Amino acid sequence: xxxxxxxxxxxxxxxxxxxxxxxxxxxxxxxxxxxxxxxxxxxxxxxxxxxxxxxxxxxxxxxxxxxxxxxxxxxxxxxxxxxxxxxxxxxxxxxxxxxxxxxxxxxxxxxxxxxxxxxxxxxxxxxxxxxxxxxxxxxxxxxxxxxxxxxxxxxxxxxxxxxxxxxxxxxxxxxxxxxxxxxxxxxxxxxxxxxxxxxxxxxxxxxxxxxxxxxxxxxxxxxxxxxxxxxxxxxxxxxxxxxxxxxxxxxxxxxxxxxxxxxxxxxxxxxxxxxxxxxxxxxxxxxxxxxxxxxxxxxxxxxxxxxxxxxxxxxxxxxxxxxxxxxxxxxxxxxxxxxxxxxxxxxxxxxxxxxxxxxxxxxxxxxxxxxxxxxxxxxxxxxxxxxxxxxxxxxxxxxxxxxxxxxxxxxxxxxxxxxxxxxxxxxxxxxxxxxxxxxxxxxxxxxxxxxxxxxxxxxxxxxxxxxxxxxxxxxxxxxxxxxxxxxxxxxxxxxxxxxxxxxxxxxxxxxxxxxxxxxxxxxxxxxxxxxxxxx
Amino acid sequence: xxxxxxxxxxxxxxxxxxxxxxxxxxxxxxxxxxxxxxxxxxxxxxxxxxxxxxxxxxxxxxxxxxxxxxxxxxxxxxxxxxxxxxxxxxxxxxxxxxxxxxxxxxxxxxxxxxxxxxxxxxxxxxxxxxxxxxxxxxxxxxx
Numbered sequence: 001x002x003x004x005x006x007x008x009x010x011x012x013x014x015x016x017x018x019x020x021x022x023x024x025x026x027x028x029x030x031x032x033x034x035x036x037x038x039x040x041x042x043x044x045x046x047x048x049x050x051x052x053x054x055x056x057x058x059x060x061x062x063x064x065x066x067x068x069x070x071x072x073x074x075x076x077x078x079x080x081x082x083x084x085x086x087x088x089x090x091x092x093x094x095x096x097x098x099x100x101x102x103x104x105x106x107x108x109x110x111x112x113x114x115x116x117x118x119x120x121x122x123x124x125x126x127x128x129x130x131x132x133x134x135x136x137x138x139x140x141x142x143x144x145x146x147x148x149x150x151x152x153x154x155x156x157x158x159x160x161x162x163x164x165x166x167x168x169x170x171x172x173x174x175x176x177x178x179x180x181x182x183x184x185x186x187x188x189x190x191x192x193x194x195x196x197x198x199x200x201x202x203x204x205x206x207x208x209x210x211x212x213x214x215x216x217x218x219x220x221x222x223x224x225x226x227x228x229x230x231x232x233x234x235x236x237x238x239x240x241x242x243x244x245x246x247x248x249x250x251x252x253x254x255x256x257x258x259x260x261x262x263x264x265x266x267x268x269x270x271x272x273x274x275x276x277x278x279x280x281x282x283x284x285x286x287x288x289x290x291x292x293x294x295x296x297x298x299x300x301x302x303x304x305x306x307x308x309x310x311x312x313x314x315x316x317x318x319x320x321x322x323x324x325x326x327x328x329x330x331x332x333x334x335x336x337x338x339x340x341x342x343x344x345x346x347x348x349x350x351x352x353x354x355x356x357x358x359x360x361x362x363x364x365x366x367x368x369x370x371x372x373x374x375x376x377x378x379x380x381x382x383x384x385x386x387x388x389x390x391x392x393x394x395x396x397x398x399x400x401x402x403x404x405x406x407x408x409x410x411x412x413x414x415x416x417x418x419x420x421x422x423x424x425x426x427x428x429x430x431x432x433x434x435x436x437x438x439x440x441x442x443x444x445x446x447x448x449x450x451x452x453x454x455x456x457x458x459x460x461x462x463x464x465x466x467x468x469x470x471x472x473x474x475x476x477x478x479x480x481x482x483x484x485x486x487x488x489x490x491x492x493x494x495x496x497x498x499x500x501x502x503x504x505x506x507x508x509x510x511x512x513x514x515x516x517x518x519x520x521x522x523x524x525x526x527x528x529x530x531x532x533x534x535x
Numbered sequence: 536x537x538x539x540x541x542x543x544x545x546x547x548x549x550x551x552x553x554x555x556x557x558x559x560x561x562x563x564x565x566x567x568x569x570x571x572x573x574x575x576x577x578x579x580x581x582x583x584x585x586x587x588x589x590x591x592x593x594x595x596x597x598x599x600x601x602x603x604x605x606x607x608x609x610x611x612x613x614x615x616x617x618x619x620x621x622x623x624x625x626x627x628x629x630x631x632x633x634x635x636x637x638x639x640x641x642x643x644x645x646x647x648x649x650x651x652x653x654x655x656x657x658x659x660x661x662x663x664x665x666x667x668x669x670x671x672x673x674x675x676x677x678x
Contacts, residue, residue, distance in 0.1 A: 048661055049646040052634065167671035195667070205663035206670050215661055324677055328655060330670025358670075368651050372631040376624050382579030385627070386654040393655050394674055 003237065005029040006535050008256060008270035010242045010285070013096025014517060015503035015524040016276035017225035018142060022528045024232035028535060032229065033240040033258060033268060035066040035281070036093030041217065044099070048213050056100040056212045056471070057089060064422035065261035066092040066241060069280075071469075079416050079429040086432040087469035088311050090278050094238050095223040097278065097471075098517070100212045102332060103191045103219045105145045106353075106514035107136050107522075109154045109342045115510050119346040121437070122406050122510045126481045126490045132522055133158055139521035140190075143220045144198045147190035154342050163195045166204065169358050171325035171397070172335035178455040184448060186335045186356065192220035192517075193331055199224065206330045208359065243425050245273070245289040245298045245500075253298075253500045263423055272534045276503035276524070279309070279473030280413050280428050283506060286477070288415040288426050299494040299502065304487050305477055306414050308407035310511035312470035313434050315442050315463075316364040317399045317449045322457030324394040327360045328368070334358060337448070341513040349440035350404030351513040354448065360396030364464060368393050399452055401445025404513045405438045407475050434467055442467065472516050477506040491530035492523065501531050564596055569609045577627050578650070590644040591629050594637040595622075 006028040009016045016032055024030045044059035051058035055071040062068060069077045074087040090097045110129035115122035137159040140147075147161035165188050168176065176186035193210070194203045204218040214221070230236055243265070244257035256268045275282050283306040287297040299305060337354040361367035368389065375388050405411075411433060415426030446463060453461050480486025483495035492507055494500040503524045505516040565573075567585065570592040575581055595601045604622045611619060629635040633649030635642055647659040656675055658664055 045661060049659075050643060052641060052643045054660075167668045169670045170673050173671065203667040205667065206665060207661055207663050208657075209660040213661070215663065324674055326670075326674025326677070328660075329657060329664065329674070334670075368655065369632045369634065372628055372651055376628050376631070381577060381623075381627055385631075389631075389651060389654045390656065 002266055003031045003033070003235075003258070003268040005031040005235070005270050007031070007272050007274060007531065008033065008268050009274040009276060010256065011096065011275065011277035011281070011504075012094050012222065012226050012236060013276060013278060013504070014098050014143075014222045014225070015520050016096070016274065017222045017229055018521055018524045019274060019276070019503065019528050019531060020229035020234045021225050021232055022525070023532060024229050024234040026532055028532070030229065030234035031268060031270070032226075032234060032236045033242055033256065034094050034236060034238050035241040035277070036091070036238065037061055037063060037066075038094040038236075038238045039099070041213070041215070044213055045215050048209070054212065057091065059213045060091055060093055060099060063261070065239065067421050068092045077427060079419055079427055081429060081431040082433075084432050084434050084467070086309065086311070086430040088471045088473050089469075090280065090471070090473060092281070094226055094236060095221050098221040099223075101221075101471075101517060102515070103193045103210055104333065104515040105140065105143060105147075105190045105192045105518040106153065106338065107155050108132075108512045108514050108519055111342050111346070112351075112510065112512035112514075115346065119344075121347065123480070123485075125509050126479055129155060132519070132526065135522035135526040136518065138525050139518055142225070142525070143192040143518070143521060144194055144201070145190050145192050145518070146195040148188035151187040151190070152185075153187065153190070153338055161190065163198055166191055166193055166195050166331060166334055169327070169330045169334045171321075171327045171358060172356050174321070174323065174325055175356055175397070175452070175456060176335060179452060181455050182451045184337050184451075185339065187338055189334055189336050191331065194218045204331060208328060208330060208332065210332045240268075241423065241425065242268075242277075242285060243288070245275075245285060247289075247291065247294060247298060247497065249293070251497055253497055259423055259425065261423065272499045272501065272531055274501045274503060274531060278504050279476045279506045282502060282504060283413055283476040284415045284426065284428050288417070299477070299487055299496050299500060301496050302484055302487060304409075304485065307409045307412045308475035308478055309411040309413055309430065309432060309473070310405040310407060310475040310508070312402040312472045312511065312513065312515075313405060313438050313442065313467045314400050314402040314470050315446065315467055317401075317446065317453070317461070317463050318361050318364045319397055319453050319456075319458035319461040320392065321395040321397050322459070324391065325397070326394050327358060327396055328393060330358060332357070332359050340445070340448070345444070346404075349436075349444060350406070350438050352401050352403040352441045352445050353513050354445060355400040355402060357398035357400055359398075360393055361398060363398060363400075364462065367396060371396075397456065397458065399449045401442060401449065402470050402513065403438050403441035403445060405511050406435065407478065407510055408433065408435060413476055472505070472511070474505040474508040474511045474516055477502050478509045479507040480509060492527045493530060493534070499534055501527055501534075503527060563606075564602065565592065565605050565609055567592055570605070573609045574626060574630060577623050578630055580650070583630070584645070584648050587630075587633075587645050587648055591626065591635055594635050594642075597637060
């Protein structure tokens with residue numbers, strides 16, 4: 001039995017690596033089992049540069065033993081039951097999906113925690129904003145959040161941001177000025193991106209490649225805490241694919257079955273088990289761990305494991321601004337509209353935020369390459385082509401409303417035991433529908449964006465009818481007080497198993513309208529005490 | 536109208552004649568120096584990467600029709616044919632995007648060396664662009 005520890009953690013993303021660091025520093029023995037390989041930044045950067053299509057996953061290996069979804073083909077790994085396609089990707093490698101996250105670190109707003117009692121829809125969280133606020137502060141220190149203390153983000157703060165704000169891009173400054181004629185105020189986005197040296201990582205150098213990869217690690221990623229955990233004594237085991245959770249007669253987890261890339265199997269034993277493998281792999285593992293004693297799978301007496309899958313459905317709206325803005329420079333987003341994350345309309349439709357994209361038309365059209373093609377086709381060349389390219393690209397704007405989804409039990413991920421990956425593990429089958437609550441929110445966002453376009457004297461305005469994925473996978477093992485309606489309790493301990501904790505955005509009872517990573521980190525830090533006590 | 540055998544032969548000869556001339560012109564494959572000179576003329580630039588140029592040239596020579604049109608294009612000084620115009624635009628687009636086509640499949644020749652980034656006055660994404668916060672300043676040419 002090669003692995004045995006007080007705490008066995010599945011997954012080395014932000015949640016797994018944060019708790020591993022805390023628990024190892026507390027003197028406990030910790031093993032992290034990571035399905036994917038370890039990746040070196042220089043190699044990933046080289047792979048990014050040589051990739052034909054710069055999708056978020058392009059710098060990273062897509063191994064046969066730990067396959068993952070990809071952004072340009074929703075059927076690559078997922079098996080889609082529809083009616084809508086679920087297209088949010090994630091990574092499986094040491095450090096997890098934080099390798100290619102944007103870095104946005106918004107907190108939720110207080111109303112997000114009581115959607116049912118305030119607006120009569122969804123469910124309430126079993127904790128309040130005030131309960132989580134101190135942990136938000138800790139998470140901001142751990143990740144290194146740069147924020148503007150004067151930005152109104154509709155949520156009380158008890159501590160200052162650890163880092164000074166990331167300056168707004170020139171384009172966002174001009175957008176903010178133009179929006180002064182509307183009821184909406186653009187604010188600086190808090191982000192885990194160094195505005196000065198912090199935690200032995202440099203300040204942002206404006207590489208404009210936060211997604212898919214920061215070349216200098218100015219943007220936080222979880223390899224920071226993987227390294228800290230290792231220094232504190234934790235053992236990281238890459239290429240260890242947990243394929244079954246083994247449960248004893250007393251309901252305690254006894255071990256994990258680990259499959260290696262060559263198909264051989266072994267076991268990991270421990271006192272407490274933490275599964276932090278994100279919103280698809282975690283519920284899939286629990287459900288594929290069915291047995292005679294637990295025919296519905298592990299931690300699933302509620303039948304809620306795998307259900308309530310949520311994202312932040314988004315729409316792209318792009319145009320040419322009336323003036324040069326110098327886009328394509330700096331972090332990919334530095335500002336947005338955040339006040340729309342709260343509002344009485346949540347009885348009728350979802351909350352939302354509007355992200356200002358700082359990468360021109362890259363997302364909607366593949367610019368600037370698509371701009372080259374258009375201008376060359378018009379016969380431009382030489383200095384005239386350079387001038388037209390510089391002018392058009394400088395004025396490319398894209399506003400992206402990202403909206404709340406309600407937890408719907410039929411939005412679901414299950415393992416497909418008939419369709420397996422290269423080492424015989426069931427692939428995820430997803431049923432997913434974007435309902436009218438979210439579609440009305442998208443319509444609301446688009447109406448506001450039209451005001452922005454007019455204020456910015458925009459031409460060539462495009463409104464994509466398609467709904468795109470945000471990469472925010474939430475809800476599939478939700479937190480609650482009622483074991484019949486939820487999978488984990490307020491400590492993120494499984495209702496059914498006293499020594500099993502589940503971390504990540506899968507515990508979110510509702511999805512709110514804020515990027516989830518800071519809340520994942522805050523909840524993980526909050527769970528550390530309960531995990532420690534369970535040993 | 537019925538198509539006679541003689542008419543068919545004539546029309547075929549008319550269609551084939553330019554291609555035959557083009558093939559004759561293409562007996563000597565276009566050299567790298569010729570391709571660089573042509574690229575410089577099309578792009579209005581002089582300093583072009585020879586390794587990248589070799590990649591584009593090899594891709595063009597691998598396609599018989601492109602090779603023929605390229606051979607005539609490097610020698611052409613008059614009004615371009617539609618095929619020469621199309622090929623010129625392809626070559627310009629390849630240099631600007633760093634993406635070329637070989638055997639109908641797109642390939643990347645260079646990311647950092649794609650001319651679009653110098654036209655935009657910035658390094659390719661993934662490369663540090665300079666001082667922290669430089670993105671908050673107006674772009675060049677804006678007071």
